[in-house]
Amino acid sequence: MNLKPWREIAVPHEDVLKGTFQQAEFAADLSRVHLGTATAEYQDPSLFFQRTFITEGMRLLLDSVVHRLTGRGGDPVIQLQTAFGGGKTHTMLAVYHLAKGEVSASDMPGIPAILNAAGVVEMPRARIAVLDGIRLSPNQPMKRDGLAVNTLWGELAWQLGGAEGYTMVREADESGTSPGKGVLADLLGRYAPCVILIDELVAYIRQFEEGKTLSGGSFDSNLSFLQALTEALKAVPTAVLLASLPESDKEAGSQRGVKALAALSHYFGRVQALWKPVSSEEAFEIVRRRLFSSIGDKLGAEAVCRAFADYYIANAADLPHETQEARYFERLMHAYPIHPEVFVRLYEDWSSLDNFQRTRGVLKLMAKIIHRLWKDNNSDLLIMPGSLPLYDVDTRNESIYYLPQGWDPVLESDVDGERAETTELESVDTRLGSVQACRRTARTIFLGSAPTTSSQMVRGIELERVLLGCVQPGQQIGVFKDALRRLNDRLHYLNSGNNRFWFDTRPNLRREMEDRKRRFQDKDDVIPAVRDRVQRTLAPGVFSGVHVFTASADIPDDWALRLIVLPPTAGYSRSGDQSAIRYATEILKHRGEQPRFKQNRLIFLAPDADSVSRLKDQVRSVLAWQSIVADIKDLKLNLDQYQARQASRSLDDANDALRGMVKESYRWMLAPAQFAERGKGLSELQWEAFQVNAGAQSLTQELERVLRENELLITEWAPIHLHNVLKAWFWKDGNAEASALTVWQQTCQQLYLPRLKDDAVFQAAMGAGAESRDFFGFAQGKEDARYLGFSYGKRASLFMDASLLLIEPVTAAAYLQAERAAEEAARPQPTSVETQGAMGSASTRGGGTPAPHAGDSANGGYPTGTPSPAPAVKKHFYGSIDLDAFQAKKQFADLVDEVVQQFTVRQGVRVKIAIEIQADSDAGFDDGLQRAVKENCNVLRFKNAEFEAGD
Structure with missing residues (x-):
């Protein structure tokens, strides 16, 4: 839909279009309207109501006035109390034009509806008295047809009844004392229906000094008059009073004004109906x-x-x-x-x-x-x-x-x-x-x-x-x-x-901060600050050392795993800046001017090339805020408390943003690698880039996750993988064994070999494969063709040094078989001469069975001519042990490791363990202990668990 701009729909008034309005035209002046000197928009009832939006509050007020002037009820006293400029005078003007009746109701938009709702066909024309506290003076009488009218009550009587009305209060006016409510009731009754409009009343009353009498009376006499007037109005059913009071003490002005407001609010509060004519919503329509x-x-x-x-x-x-x-x-x-x-x-x-x-x-x-x-x-x-x-x-x-x-x-x-x-x-x-x-x-x-x-x-x-x-x-x-x-x-x-x-x-402080940012230089200020933040962000974790912006000569060339953090000048981008690769390659190949050998112990963390500028800018912001906060503490900057707090909050926010920016910037992990290509040997040096999740809570843990999931770092190594490495790179070209220490050292040096966390991982893999005959055998050394401390297919205590050998399984199996054959061959066998001698000297019983000599029993054997029976096969094992009640947990663990596992690792062996627990107490066991023990025994599925009475 094609929407029209406001200027094509709404037409401003002529004076707004021409810019001819004056400030005074916006000020509704009740006295000028009463005197007939106001501008047309306020003086003309028809024009006034055309431009007046009758709010809900104003409608209810006019309805009350209509009822009052027609003798049908309504409130005798109405107080208009709103904020400065809240429409009090405008509301009084609406009552003024309605009550005066200079034009018919049909010519005043909005009024016919009010009269119809009240059931009034025609409004009676009322007498109107306007008492303007700004226009009247407490010490300067008003001249009326040769008479000097001094007080509010004199002015009220004159406006309602002229000279005749003034006569009723003349003595009180001349003496400055308040007339009684009976006199005022007679005055109002004689000239009813009537409307009294009192505007800016506080402005008039506050001019009276304490204990001082002016021509207009005194502070107390004026308050007494207003009290008597409000009481008199109740006695006249067709008289109504509207008075405006300010809403706050600030609008009341001086201390006397505040006191006057409090007193007037008290007197009006006894009989008034309080009206607040304009709500914020209705003000839209008014404007x-x-x-x-x-x-x-x-x-x-x-x-x-x-x-x-x-x-x-x-x-x-x-x-x-x-x-x-x-x-x-x-x-x-x-x-x-x-x-x-x-x-x-x-x-x-x-x-x-x-x-x-x-x-x-x-x-x-x-x-x-x-x-x-x-x-x-x-x-x-x-x-x-x-x-x-x-x-x-x-x-x-x-x-x-x-x-x-x-x-x-x-x-x-x-x-x-x-x-x-x-x-x-x-x-x-x-x-x-x-x-x-x-x-x-x-x-x-x-x-x-x-x-x-x-x-x-x-x-x-x-x-x-x-x-x-x-x-x-x-x-x-x-x-x-x-x-x-x-x-x-x-x-x-x-x-x-x-x-x-x-x-x-x-x-604002931001402009001061921006100006200070220009003071900080990359080399002297920004880069050291970035180094400090990165060092705070990273913890060692799996790395033995973390080197932040460290020169290659200062990075050790040893067996420890190290993380190298590259400076902001060495950024990385997949499709753009590759300065990080060049920087990392130099560190990988050289330690200062010397060649680096343990290349497989280095992992690199590089900044994102596109984020470096934002990182440095954020560092400058932090440095700038730090200098501002320091100057505030040293009183070098004169700021209010709010700005001082704002500077501190801005520094905290900048630090928080910098922490996030460090992780957002340092999000590239670079790992050097080489690969074996079939028929081509080893590849050239290659760099693998892995993006780190900048939203991770811990950058160190995120780096470890990336290393683990991409198999860039081995923290647990199965024996099969060690076997495969040995088979591919060490057991070849006629070599059936390899030095374990050499293998470990080669994994630290060669980029084509797995990168192990440390030598403990290597030793754990050897220990895990020791009891199997599928992976490798061991020897603690070799003399000629003989292996020293040979072990194959059984648990072995290994000490990794230069003498420890890892033997190819086939070679180890063959050596084990040869070793057993040699042992069998070396076992002594009985000779034929000894056998014949023994048979010739032996006596026989009946069927030729050799008879034992009397001394055989003493000699511990039988005649040597008879073969010894084969030893019986041991098929059962029984063992018992008493455990210390306080060290039973440790002792049982040792028992399982040293004895039970000797059986369980062999196929076909059935192991049964039974535990017998006996506890005695001279004092006896209480019910709580018995209940707890029985419940726990049930959970653990004891076959028997009983308490017995003692003798």
């Missing part, structure tokens, strides 16, 4: 009626408001929650063509200023804004906070008139105008300039934050409200967010914190 003559295209206006409402719902995450309510569309319609946020800021923020009137101040400011926007052919859909023409001198002066000194340079340099930073930013970036994103954002922040003071606990407006004040349907919110980020970096007077933004008349 619109005063500034705009008509809404030409109501359907067009509704389409614009609907587009805004729908746009807000579609972007709910970026806007205040109230924009998601259905009633926000109604707010848009009520305020059209002005955006509700303009009214919210003016009524909630600007009205807190001492000299800014809620209605009159808004009218004055908005009249100038609308005049300039109309003149400049502004094409916004609504008049928004971001639409404010602060480049215009009149609008700017009207805005800063209510603010403390010092705002003009803020607007000129940071917010709006040809020389403003916002204009320059938009001229450079057409994406921002096409929607005036920077200027609209800055204007919105100014409108929402300028009235704040340094003493406020929470300053500025939230990001959501900044966006609400400047974005229109069809525009991308991201453009305005980007504009805000640019402004935050560039503007001198813009401040931010806790997602809130505000302008101040003092330059």
